[in-house]
Amino acid sequence: MRKFSSLSNSLGTGVFARLTVKKQEVEAKGVRVIDLFVGTPDFPCEQHILDAGINAMRDPENIKYSLLDSPEMTGAVINYYKERYGVQLTADMIASCNGTQDGMGHIGMILADPEDVVLLPDPGYIAFETSALFGRARPYYYRLTAENNFLPDFDAIPDEVYRRTAYLVLSYPSNPVGAVAPPEVYKRAIELAKRYGFAVINDNAYSDIIFEGEGGSFLSYEGATEVGAEFFSLSKSFNTTGSRISFLIGDPEIVAAFRKLRSQYDFGMFMPVQAMAVAALTGDRKGVKARCEEYRRRRDALCGGLRTVGWNVPDSQGTMFVWARVPEGHGTSEQFAEELIERAGVICTPGSEFGPSGEGYVRFALVKPVEVLEAAVKAIAESGILD
Ligand SMILES: Cc1ncc(COP(=O)(O)O)c(C=O)c1O
Known part of the structure; x- marks a missing residue:
């Protein structure tokens, strides 16, 4: 058998592959999936x-x-x-x-x-x-x-x-x-x-x-x-x-x-x-400032929206991310992330991916326009997952 270094053996493949499989399963059932997983800005390069x-x-x-x-x-x-x-x-x-x-x-x-x-x-x-x-x-x-x-x-x-x-x-x-x-x-x-x-x-x-x-x-x-x-x-x-x-x-x-x-x-x-x-x-930095304002609108739509439907998610102070505590009774952050895809069609990242203290949280990336984030909030509310 091929020998690999202990460093190579210590590297995991990560949750991304597992959640992508789950995403494909849900999409195959005709559900529109809202992907708030990876932190790649959706804005074009200027x-x-x-x-x-x-x-x-x-x-x-x-x-x-x-x-x-x-x-x-x-x-x-x-x-x-x-x-x-x-x-x-x-x-x-x-x-x-x-x-x-x-x-x-x-x-x-x-x-x-x-x-x-x-x-x-x-x-x-x-x-x-x-x-x-x-x-x-x-x-x-x-x-x-x-x-x-x-x-x-x-x-x-x-x-x-x-x-x-x-x-x-x-x-x-x-x-x-x-x-x-x-x-x-x-x-x-x-x-x-x-x-x-x-x-x-x-x-x-x-x-x-x-x-x-x-x-x-x-x-x-x-x-x-x-x-x-x-x-x-x-x-x-x-x-x-x-x-x-x-x-x-x-x-x-x-x-x-x-x-x-x-x-x-x-x-x-x-x-x-x-x-x-x-x-x-x-170059001109107007675009940088305008995008920051757009991230703020997105943060308000997601954090504010989730609070309105009963999930107490605090406003982020910066970054393109939202850090939300897993609601009681939904298992680990990875189990909850899977449940969120299955029941609401929304993909987030389990907090455990970011270290042991991330357990109990999930991360949403603000990489979609306000109306899509509003649709995500609606889908989460209507799924009954917060009830
Ligand atoms: C804290 C932090 N540093 C760095 C990066 C990535 O930087 P780069 O694209 O230059 O590798 C990210 C991307 O998500 C990040 O969150």
Whole structure:
């Protein structure tokens, strides 16, 4: 029999395949299924970003290995961070990657050793756990609970865990819980990182989808660039999910180590994709703001609608997700998600997919227009599942 590594054997195939089978069964019965499962924006990528990619594709030079981040792209990131977040960067603080998922998947390899601990939010985006596993380090999950507004309780992490920590992952507005963190969270993280000598890796994926005030950057906090770096993905702000555009930005030493690792397995970001990144970062941001407003309308339609029909779902503070407690008496989050497909034709993600503390919750992605979300609320109410 073929031998596979313990790492390979530890990877699961995930719930996606199982729920897709269930979806097909329900659709075969003629039921219209509303899919709120995957967090891919339904908005099109804006024309000026597409045009930049198309124009760059016309030049055969741009189809060669890219090897380096273009000065235009690095300059665009520098200007963007200055204007948008008030953060002054230099070129040695920026490295591109093919999406945050790719970057996260590799960051553990440069920051951790097998005896080290990685502090991860639970529940949290699945790639955070991957970062620890691929780094062959030990994940330590810090719990995010409703009672603590889904914020880290740094005092609950034992001193000996901090001592063994290689890096802490932070990410707000948070997928899947939709919470936003106040400045104290970042300040405390920086203080702990300095005290114990670990790094902070922030995932800045949703700073443009926030419903109170303006989203920011971890790097704007004093001392942040001495202790850490953040992934800055264009996927959700600019609807460029498939083009895989993200950056690791912050401490030049971390960035240099990341670049060195990356040079071993990749030749860099495809030049037409770099041109798209420049167009996104230097272009008009009206569309970004308009989409945030649309996400707010969607959040109101789903959370408000579900509350009206008897399911007490709180409003998300940010992101394109809604985090809902499984109603009493419906089993595990996966059992409830299956029941929701069967009885209401609505697909959501079981909270257990995001870590042990996700059990008891499901996640809805706001990836359909308001009228479809209203139809989902109606279908859930009429199914009798909440009675
Ligand atoms: C917290 C978080 N980070 C990163 C990503 C993905 O970023 P990218 O498309 O750059 O891999 C997602 C996507 O769902 C996410 O929820």
